[in-house]
Amino acid sequence: DKSKLQLAIDWLKGNAGEKRYRLVVIRHGYLAVEWSQGVGPNERLDMFSAAKSLYSSILGIAIKEGKISSVDDKVVDYYPEMMDVHEGTGPKPGRHAKPVDREITFRQLITNMSGYMKPAETPDSRFHYQTFGMNIVTHAIAKLYGYYDTGDPERLPGFGKLVEERIRDKIGGTWTHSFKNFNHPPRARIGVFGYYTSIESTAYDMARMGYLWLNDGSWGQQQIIPKQWMQEATRTAPNIKANCARD
Structure with missing residues (x-):
């Protein structure tokens, strides 16, 4: 029209x-x-938080490939390093891993319902957008594929390489990736919760991503992202509906 x-x-x-x-x-x-x-x-720009939709897509792929048994698995069973952020080593004063964080699931992280390193929050108690929880998702998955090392984060290609292999190259994209960090205190365990994956893409790249998601993860004759995962990921998460009352 x-x-x-x-x-x-x-x-x-x-x-x-x-x-x-x-x-x-x-x-x-x-x-x-x-x-x-x-x-x-052909100019590539940082996608910023729009890249988190790619994080979700890779989580669905990792589950399909058997790297993770279920989205409701506890993350600590795959990435115990997430608990190695003690008082004084978090992103700011008062922010560090707490005992209840051991109960956090992949679902809670990817839906911003984890409360990770949040002093007054417990898993599933509140929707609270945060980058550090998403970094735990990406590092946990990348570690399972041999792409991330908390002790030396820049030694391996990281989560962005996984996005390129599992999605970009299959849909003809051209985007690139890099690690980025916020300004953290000197003792911060940024290898554990920092080093977020930045995706730099053209407008055409983003259109390809959007078309992939529009078609439930299908591209031509390939089912790149599991259809069931896409259908679930594009609806309000059940834990948000159950625990976050609307005004």
Whole structure:
């Protein structure tokens, strides 16, 4: 519908100001239209937290491949290092692993319901967005594939390499990855909870990701991400519904 596309671009041009953007629209697997302001077609930009959808996809793949038995498994059984963040070695004062964190599951981490290193929170008690919990997911999975070492994080390629092998290369993507860290205290165990996976992608890369997710993880004749996982991952998580009352 050209009229709706025109409304969209009029809104974008009227609200973007001097901000840079590149927008692409895919229809039936083909590039239908694109608009840009200051972003080249091959320019890669940091996806920031949008990359966490890739984290979820790889978790589903890891379960399918038998690396993890269930999304409800306790993470400590796969990544005991998560508990090796004692008082004074966390990201800030008062933030460190606590005994109840041993009960955290992959589901709770990927849905931001873990309470990991949160002083007043227990697993499944509260939705609380956090990057460190997601880092535990990526490191746990990467370790299972031999791609991460908490003692020397930069020695191995890390979780981003797994994303490239299991998703990017199969859908013709071009994105790259790198490790990044926030500013932490000198004693912080960043090898355990830091080193988040940054994904740098073009607009076309993001369109490919979106089309993959739109089709329940299917690309051509390949089921890259388990269909059941995609259907579950694109709905409100049951633990959020059960434990987080809506206003």
